[in-house]
Each structure stands twice: as C-alpha cells, then as structure tokens.
Amino acid sequence: MKKIVLFIITLISSITVFAQDNGVDMADKLRSSGKIYVVVAVMLLLFTAFILYLFSIDRRLKKIEKEN
Amino acid sequence: MSKNWWKITASVFVLYTVVAGLLLKVPTLPILHESIRNLYFHVPMWFAMIVIYTVAVVNSIRYLKTNNEKYDLIAVESVNTGLLFGFVGLVSGMIWANFTWGSPWPNDPKLNSAAIATLMYLAYTVLRSSLDEEQKRAKISAIYNIFAFPVMVVLLFVLPRLTDSLHPGNGGNPGFGAYDLDSNMRLVFYPAVLGWIGIAVWIMNIRFRIRKLENIKNQI
Numbered sequence: 001m002k003k004i005v006l007f008i009i010t011l012i013s014s015i016t017v018f019a020q021d022n023g024v025d026m027a028d029k030l031r032s033s034g035k036i037y038v039v040v041a042v043m044l045l046l047f048t049a050f051i052l053y054l055f056s057i058d059r060r061l062k063k064i065e066k067e068n
Numbered sequence: 069m070s071k072n073w074w075k076i077t078a079s080v081f082v083l084y085t086v087v088a089g090l091l092l093k094v095p096t097l098p099i100l101h102e103s104i105r106n107l108y109f110h111v112p113m114w115f116a117m118i119v120i121y122t123v124a125v126v127n128s129i130r131y132l133k134t135n136n137e138k139y140d141l142i143a144v145e146s147v148n149t150g151l152l153f154g155f156v157g158l159v160s161g162m163i164w165a166n167f168t169w170g171s172p173w174p175n176d177p178k179l180n181s182a183a184i185a186t187l188m189y190l191a192y193t194v195l196r197s198s199l200d201e202e203q204k205r206a207k208i209s210a211i212y213n214i215f216a217f218p219v220m221v222v223l224l225f226v227l228p229r230l231t232d233s234l235h236p237g238n239g240g241n242p243g244f245g246a247y248d249l250d251s252n253m254r255l256v257f258y259p260a261v262l263g264w265i266g267i268a269v270w271i272m273n274i275r276f277r278i279r280k281l282e283n284i285k286n287q288i
Contacts, residue, residue: 024096036090043086051079054270058075061277068284 078266085109085260093252099168106164108256112264113157114182118224120150120268121189125217128210140206141283143213145275147192149268154186169234178235181223188216 030036089108097104124146131139161179162172173179195212199205228235 024098025101026094026096027102040087040090043090044083047083047086051082054267054274055075057274058072058270061274061281064281065277068281 074266075270078263078270081259081263082267085256085263088256089260092256095250095253103164103168104253106160107253108260110157110160110164111257112260113153113160114224115261116264116268117150117153117157118220119265120146120153120272121217121220123269123272124150125213128213131206131210132214135203137202137206137283138280140210141279142272142276143210144196145279146272147189147213148275149272151186151189151193152271153264153268154182154189158182158186165234174234176228176234177231178224178228178233181227185220185223188219192216 027036030039085108089105094102094104124143127139127143127146130136131143158179161182165174165176165179166172169176192209192212196205196209199208
C-alpha cells in the first residue's frame with residue numbers, strides 16, 4: 001500500500017514538473033481555445049482512412065490469391 | 069481475423085499516437101517548442117526503414133542458402149518499402165530542420181549519411197532492373213544487398229557519431245533519452261515505433277503478395 005501511494009505521489013509530482021513556465025512559447029492558445037481537437041480529428045480521419053484503405057487492399061488481394 | 073492481429077495492433081498504435089502525440093504534455097524546450105512532437109512521427113519512419121532493411125538482408129541470405137525464389141521476392145519488396153520510408157523520413161526531417169535548424173539541409177553528417185544510404189538502396193533497384201536473367205538477377209542483387217546493409221548501419225549509426233552532428237545522440241550531443249525523452253514521451257514514442265514497424269511490414273507483405281501473383285502470371 002505504501003509503495004502504491006509513493007508511486008502515485010511521484011507520478012503526480014512528475015506531472016507538475018511540466019506545468020512550470022520557463023518562458024518557452026508553446027501552443028497553449030491552441031490548446032485553451034480547444035481548436036487543437038480539430039487538428040486531432042482531421043489527422044485521426046486521415047490515418048483511419050489510410051488504414052481502412054490498407055485493409056481493403058489486403059482483402060481484395062486475398063480474394064485474388066484464392067482464385068489462383 | 070486472428071491472423072490479422074498484428075495489423076490491427078499496429079493500426080491501433082498509430083491511431084493512438086495521433087491523439088496522444090498531439091494532446092499529451094511534452095517538455096517545454098527552447099528552439100524545439102511544439103515541434104518536439106515530430107519525434108513521434110519522423111523518428112519511427114527511420115526505425116521502420118531499418119527493420120524492413122533487416123528483413124530484406126535476412127531474406128537475401130535465405131535466398132542464397134535455399135535458392136527459393138520466394139525469399140528473393142520478399143527481399144525486393146522489403147527494399148522497395150524501405151525506400152518509401154526512407155524518403156518520407158528524409159522529407160519530414162527536412163521540414164523539421166527548416167524550422168529548428170534554420171535550413172532544410174544544414175550539411176549535418178547524419179543527413180548526408182541518410183541520403184547516401186538511400187541512394188545505395190536505390191542502386192539496388194537499378195541493379196535489379198539492369199539484369200534480365202532471373203536467377204542471375206536474384207543472386208547478384210542478394211549479394212549486393214548483404215554488402216549494402218552493414219554500410220547502411222555504419223552510415224547511419226557510426227559515422228555521424230564520430231563528428232559533430234545536430235542530431236541528438238551524435239557528436240557529443242546527448243541522446244533524446246538523456247534529457248527530454250521523459251516518461252510521458254516514452255508513452256507515445258514506443259507505441260509509435262512499434263506501430264509504424266507494423267505498418268511497414270504490412271505494406272511489404274501486400275507488395276510481396278502482389279509480386280508473387282505477377283510472377284506466377286509471367287511464368288505461364
């Protein structure tokens with residue numbers, strides 16, 4: 001139990017380390033306005049389409065292989 | 069479906085890295101800023117390329133041992149797929165370098181080595197297309213491939229480390245792991261590498277099966 005609590009505490013403290021502001025510009029505005037999710041949605045769509053396309057090629061190929 | 073488990077796993081990993089790679093916290097570093105997220109997309113291309121070239125060399129050795137044409141076909145398509153990932157890796161690196169190092173091609177030894185390695189594998193495809201006799205072509209290109217592989221490894225991992233390089237982990241620069249590949253980034257980076265290796269093997273597998281069918285057709 002002690003170990004688990006210690007683990008969670010170190011996990012949380014490791015998260016807060018990143019919260020510090022060291023003057024480096026990050027895309028915080030994009031994140032706070034929520035529009036980063038638009039990018040995530042678009043990229044997710046593109047990659048899903050790419051993977052489904054690969055699956056469909058695979059299926060068609062399997063059909064031809066069976067005929068041979 | 070059970071045969072496709074690795075394809076599904078690779079797909080899930082890649083889709084996961086799209087979401088987690090854009091949304092999870094990353095270290096705030098000067099110069100890199102948000103572009104550090106490119107690590108999840110640019111570096112896995114090279115990992116995939118190296119794994120697929122390893123598949124190529126293993127199958128070239130198997131071809132020379134058994135004279136089974138199948139292994140030759142796997143080797144060719146592995147090199148073809150590796151070239152695709154090499155080109156994507158080069159171009160994605162050029163875009164990243166343009167914004168962080170100031171120029172798309174800052175004469176970095178690792179960039180030049182990667183370009184030479186890619187040219188070397190392009191030469192493999194040229195060598196193949198210049199030979200008409202099938203068995204001769206398979207044998208000579210298999211031997212070329214076996215020689216190309218260690219040269220590629222030396223070009224990518226040994227020579228850039230001997231001089232100054234902008235890439236992390238080269239020329240006295242600490243690797244990403246030393247200061248900023250923290251546990252948060254590992255959570256995305258490792259699945260990204262595994263996922264893209266899976267996708268590369270998958271593309272190679274599809275190309276090999278097409279080539280096998282073409283081969284059967286040509287023999288009739």
